[in-house]
Amino acid sequence: MDCLEQKDTEATAPSVIDRYYTRWYRADMKGNPCEDHCILQHSNRLCVITLAETHPILQDGRSIKSINYQISDGCSRLNNKVSGKSKRGGQFVTDFAPLCRITCTDETEYTIYSCIRGRLLEVNESILKTPSLLLKKPFTDGYIAVILPKFEESKTITENLLSREEFESIVSKRSVAESQPS
Amino acid sequence: MLPLKEKDKPVVQKLLSAGCCARCVLRFCCVSVQAAYRKPHQETLKELQAFIGNTENGKSQDSVAADSTEENNKSHDATVPEPADEPADDPPSKRAKLELSGTEAPSEEDAAEEKLTEEPSVCVVCLGILQELCGTTQAVKIAEKVKAEKYEFETLVLSVSLPAQLCVREHSCWLHVKKELREKSMAVDKDDVVQVKEAFKWVLQGLVAKEIGGVAVVARSLFEISVGFTHKETDADCHFLATTCADCFRPTKNKQSVFTRMAVVKALEKISDTKFLTHYACPPAKPTSSCSSQDVQCLHQCVFVAGRYNKYSRSLPQTPWVIDGERRMESSVEELIAESVLSSFRSEGFNFSSSGREDVDVRTLGTGRPFAMELLNPHRSNLSRAEMKLLQETINNSSDKIKVRDLQIVSREAMGKMKEGEEDKTKSYTALIWTLKPIQSEDIAFMDDIKDLTLDQKTPLRVLHRRALAVRPRVVHSMKTRFLDSHHFYLEMKTQAGTYIKEFVHGDFGRTKPNLCELLKTDTDILELDVESVDVDWPPSIPE
Ligand SMILES: [Zn+2]
Numbered sequence: 261m262d263c264l265e266q267k268d269t270e271a272t273a274p275s276v277i278d279r280y281y282t283r284w285y286r287a288d289m290k291g292n293p294c295e296d297h298c299i300l301q302h303s304n305r306l307c308v309i310t311l312a313e314t315h316p317i318l319q320d321g322r323s324i325k326s327i328n329y330q331i332s333d334g335c336s337r338l339n340n341k342v343s344g345k346s347k348r349g350g351q352f353v354t355d356f357a358p359l360c361r362i363t364c365t366d367e368t369e370y371t372i373y374s375c376i377r378g379r380l381l382e383v384n385e386s387i388l389k390t391p392s393l394l395l396k397k398p399f400t401d402g403y404i405a406v407i408l409p410k411f412e413e414s415k416t417i418t419e420n421l422l423s424r425e426e427f428e429s430i431v432s433k434r435s436v437a438e439s440q441p442s
Numbered sequence: 443m444l445p446l447k448e449k450d451k452p453v454v455q456k457l458l459s460a461g462c463c464a465r466c467v468l469r470f471c472c473v474s475v476q477a478a479y480r481k482p483h484q485e486t487l488k489e490l491q492a493f494i495g496n497t498e499n500g501k502s503q504d505s506v507a508a509d510s511t512e513e514n515n516k517s518h519d520a521t522v523p524e525p526a527d528e529p530a531d532d533p534p535s536k537r538a539k540l541e542l543s544g545t546e547a548p549s550e551e552d553a554a555e556e557k558l559t560e561e562p563s564v565c566v567v568c569l570g571i572l573q574e575l576c577g578t579t580q581a582v583k584i585a586e587k588v589k590a591e592k593y594e595f596e597t598l599v600l601s602v603s604l605p606a607q608l609c610v611r612e613h614s615c616w617l618h619v620k621k622e623l624r625e626k627s628m629a630v631d632k633d634d635v636v637q638v639k640e641a642f643k644w645v646l647q648g649l650v651a652k653e654i655g656g657v658a659v660v661a662r663s664l665f666e667i668s669v670g671f672t673h674k675e676t677d678a679d680c681h682f683l684a685t686t687c688a689d690c691f692r693p694t695k696n697k698q699s700v701f702t703r704m705a706v707v708k709a710l711e712k713i714s715d716t717k718f719l720t721h722y723a724c725p726p727a728k729p730t731s732s733c734s735s736q737d738v739q740c741l742h743q744c745v746f747v748a749g750r751y752n753k754y755s756r757s758l759p760q761t762p763w764v765i766d767g768e769r770r771m772e773s774s775v776e777e778l779i780a781e782s783v784l785s786s787f788r789s790e791g792f793n794f795s796s797s798g799r800e801d802v803d804v805r806t807l808g809t810g811r812p813f814a815m816e817l818l819n820p821h822r823s824n825l826s827r828a829e830m831k832l833l834q835e836t837i838n839n840s841s842d843k844i845k846v847r848d849l850q851i852v853s854r855e856a857m858g859k860m861k862e863g864e865e866d867k868t869k870s871y872t873a874l875i876w877t878l879k880p881i882q883s884e885d886i887a888f889m890d891d892i893k894d895l896t897l898d899q900k901t902p903l904r905v906l907h908r909r910a911l912a913v914r915p916r917v918v919h920s921m922k923t924r925f926l927d928s929h930h931f932y933l934e935m936k937t938q939a940g941t942y943i944k945e946f947v948h949g950d951f952g953r954t955k956p957n958l959c960e961l962l963k964t965d966t967d968i969l970e971l972d973v974e975s976v977d978v979d980w981p982p983s984i985p986e
Binding site for chain 2: 275276280302305306342343344382384386393397400403408
């Protein structure tokens with residue numbers, strides 16, 4: 261009940277995301293059930309990668325043990341530096357490039373992926389200092405990374421993504437399946 | 443009377459038989475008496491023919507005699523044309539005497555030359571530029587153009603563009619009479635020859651001024667009339683220079699031909715006389731037609747207009763807003779201002795600039811935001827203070843979305859003041875804030891005491907696609923809260939210019955720190971934003 265009320269207030273409240281961004285999703289990332297990602301595309305084509313509200317990290321009262329942007333021995337997303345208006349030097353990522361690994365206190369580990377092709381502009385260093393941001397504000401201050409698609413690909417990169425409606429319909433089918441006895 | 447001396451005769455003789463026009467003869471004789479060029483060229487030609495005709499006999503003795511005394515006088519002689527510039531009115535008695543003597547005793551040669559002038563032959567050097575092309579017809583053509591375009595001006599400057607091959611022909615002619623000129627005076631150099639351009643202007647300026655009426659043709663003016671000439675027939679004249687001096691003719695992207703006037707002049711400076719003479723006729727070959735004149739071009743230099751504007755609409759961009767080639771929003775601040783300004787100055791276009799800019803949904807109140815417009819090719823430029831005031835009223839009556847004040851004409855230099863120190867200036871804003879948690883006035887009152895709060899602002903996501911990523915420190919000098927209801931309040935702020943207010947309020951994904959969400963420990967958002975003042979003290983205010 262409490263939860264519902266809160267949702268209502270938020271729905272009527274103005275939101276920066278609703279004003280300027282379009283929500284896109286990838287469900288069951290790389291075949292892992294419920295590892296859903298959200299892509300917020302700004303009207304200027306830039307994309308912010310976040311967890312979707314259904315991601316396992318945000319369920320069951322989990323808490324974060326560590327976040328690691330070192331995705332392999334040779335590559336840390338923390339070393340990503342862009343310079344100038346043209347964002348020279350930014351790492352170029354494709355749809356399934358790992359951005360970071362998140363380990364929960366129950367030792368479950370999840371990899372967050374780039375979801376779209378583009379130039380990595382920044383990763384969120386605030387969640388390293390304050391991992392709880394990821395749980396408290398997963399769609400704003402707890403974002404994972406910012407990616408700038410190529411200008412000529414700004415329309416096509418979302419073709420493989422799920423719209424909000426498509427994503428919600430997938431999620432609702434999930435809950436039906438869950439509630440049915442096997 | 444012709445401002446020529448006995449010793450000019452061999453030069454005049456040689457130039458005339460080479461096919462030079464009367465004015466080109468005067469040029470090569472280094473005559474700088476402007477009045478001499480203004481006389482009809484056919485008349486001058488007759489005078490020149492008479493001048494060489496009536497003393498044909500005993501010419502050689504004369505020059506020999508002159509030569510012996512010349513040595514001592516040469517420096518004086520070379521500067522003769524200069525002081526002669528002013529006393530253009532020759533004593534009428536002398537002229538009458540010359541004309542009389544010219545017609546009274548026509549020798550056989552006179553008759554022959556008279557016959558020659560009956561067929562109008564095009565000058566081998568100026569290709570007609572100093573003949574029919576700088577007469578009344580040309581002046582009328584210019585005046586008609588200026589009148590048709592309804593330009594208003596007090597002075598004008600005439601500029602002329604000549605085909606590059608004229609330089610080659612000039613050089614050839616110079617070599618042709620160099621010996622005779624040097625005999626006249628050792629000090630004579632190619633630079634002493636009066637340029638075609640100069641002579642053209644001396645003749646045409648007065649005629650143009652007369653045709654237009656009430657204007658002065660001067661050396662420097664904001665209003666420029668350009669005339670240009672081409673001569674297809676002799677375009678190839680320059681081509682041999684490309685083989686003798688390849689360095690001078692490197693192809694450039696934006697030039698149609700490599701044979702620009704500059705390049706040709708440079709190549710002619712480098713080439714030796716002997717080499718030139720093996721490649722090019724001396725004197726130059728006779729053309730069959732004269733130059734064709736191109737369209738007369740009129741250009742008034744830019745006028746700058748400045749003022750301050752208010753913007754009262756939350757759906758009006760400052761400049762036309764185009765996304766993917768598609769127009770969003772029907773108008774813009776600059777278009778609303780420009781419409782009346784362009785029609786008052788009858789200008790062909792404009793460039794708009796301002797001290798910063800506001801977003802489409804932001805109003806600009808108070809005394810407004812300084813702006814300036816560069817008006818391109820205005821057909822009218824000297825609007826009085828009263829007319830500027832009227833123009834301002836016209837703008838203000840045309841739309842209730844904007845208002846303009848302090849509208850005035852400014853200099854190009856003064857425009858710099860608008861941009862200078864833009865970063866150090868302060869700006870005042872009022873924002874309507876929404877809070878997620880219910881608030882009471884006591885919850886927000888503490889912000890009134892915050893002074894000079896430094897923010898670390900990462901380049902906002904909404905502009906990050908076109909600006910460099912950086913963290914910039916920006917100072918919020920002071921804040922004042924006005925409680926509205928349990929979820930809303932007004933926040934008045936005085937900030938350093940360049941502070942992104944919207945991002946300070948909603949936090950921009952935590953990329954502006956600290957932000958209002960952190961200060962109030964709840965989500966906050968900005969519903970409305972007004973610019974209350976832009977503290978730049980330019981342009982000067984005009985009392986209403
Ligand atoms: Zn001529």
